[in-house]
Amino acid sequence: MTIYHAGDDSQARPYIDPTPLPDSIPKVQEIGTSSAPLKSAAFFIGAYCKDYNEDFMLCKQDAKGDPGACLKEGRKVTRCATDLINKMRENCLETFDKHWQCLELHNQEYYACRKDERALNKCMFEKLGLTKTIPGSPKGQTPIHDVAKPIYTTVQR
Amino acid sequence: MPLPWEALIPFGLLTTMFAAAGTLLNTSKMAQNQGKRPRHNLDAWDDMMMDRDRRLTGHIRGQKSDTTPPPGFETSSKWYTESVE
Structure with a gap:
């Protein structure tokens, strides 16, 4: 497994991958949406x-560590997520922006x-x-995002 | 009973200095985080996502919701090429 290391910010030039994907592999636009x-x-x-995500995870399980085996499924996952974010922005831009800006502040x-x-x-x-x-949340209980008065909030009691 | 008013001078000084130190630190932290409160309780995933935000927006706290990445985003990650530890 590759371990993530914080980038070396002291470098003057931004890093460019010297071994990008070859042209034989179809291109898919990466998601340009940030974390929040x-x-x-x-x-x-x-x-x-x-469906796409489960397909990808099952493929990864079957691939037994071969990183190139699931590129097709991976592209589908990327395309699906991009599609959804675009749809969200078309239909619920206002509430979406409000929520992620709140998340970013908290x-x-x-x-x-x-x-x-x-x-x-x-x-x-609705849209x-x-x-x-x-x-994996317990059956028969109100999920935490619908609880009217949760115990743990930003205000400590 | 005489009021020991002279004790209030160092008290006022101390209060002012603590407040000044706190305000300065807070201002500095907020300025480094684009005016937002600093992140805390970060794990490796959060660090990775913040580095991704930096590649996307130019700042670790920068955010954007449109799905078009900046040019060169595909090849700006050093994640794949880092050695295994």
Whole structure:
């Protein structure tokens, strides 16, 4: 496994990968969305791109460590996520912007931005029919983003 | 009973200095974070995402929601070419 290291900021020139993907591999535009909007959209990407994401993860499991085996599936994942973010921006730009800006001001923690999140969830359900479901959350309980009075908020009691 | 008013002078000085130090540190931190509160509790994933934000927007706290990456974004990551430790 490759371990992430913080970039060496002392370098004068920005780093350019000397070994980019060869031209024989079809190009796909990378997602240019930064971390806070991605985090805001995360559960909708999970709902909208479920099939592609699961396809990719199953492919990775079968590939047994071959990094080139799942490039096709990976491109589909990228395209699907780009598609969803574009749709979100077309349909729910206002609530989307509000939520990710709130996340960015609160250390990108969901619990601090439930109000904006509910507005976004509502808009996403009405316009695109996507709901936020937290995988692995206990059955029969209200999911944490819908709890009216959660115990842990930004105000300590 | 005479009020020891002279004790209030160092008290006022101390309060002012603590406030000045705190305000300066806060201003400096906010200025380094584009006017937002600094991130905390960061793990390797957050560091990686912040470096990605830097590649996308030019600053580790910069954010943008449109899906078009800047030119050269595909080849500006050193993640793949770093040695395994």
